[in-house]
Amino acid sequence: MRYEYRIVPAPEKGEKLKGASAEARFAAAVERVLNDMGARGWEYQRTDTLPATERAGLTGAETVWRNLLVFRRPHAADASVFQPRLLEPPQTESPPSPAPQAQQTGDTSPETAPETEAPAPPARPPRTPVGPRDAADVALRAALTGPIDGGPSADGSV
Secondary structure (H helix, E strand, O other), rough: OEEEEEEOOOOOOOOOOOOOHHHHHHHHHHHHHHHHHHOOEEEEEEEEEEEEEEOOOOEEEEEEEEEOOOOOOOOHHHHHOOOOOOOOOOOOOOOOOOOOOOOOOOOOOOOOOEEEEEEEOOOOOOOOOOOOOOOHHHHHHHHHHHHOOHHHHHHHHO
């Protein structure tokens, strides 16, 4: 199976969280990037630290180490070949017979009262992904990760 890869810069600063330590704020920033990419179908693979040569002053250059998050997903051409099949429902022989109940007498004490099943708890609604909270959150996410959809960035480069 072939994969396509996406590399995004790891966050350098933590998010603002009231009453949280610096470590917890940084973990929240990394968690947000991982969950955001996961919601788009990208699977986290690893974090790499790579050197980058950047300008320093007018004529100088220096080496800066960058932390990058590596994600992958199946290549679109390979995903179209995948043919899922519908499974048959399990076969049941017969429904279970109800348990015999004690005869009712005039006594309704807890020891002689027939047991009744408790009602089933209500089903939980499906979880929905959490989206951006406001424009500042969207701007922060864009600054940390760059364009996520693979389209052109703000400066027009791809």
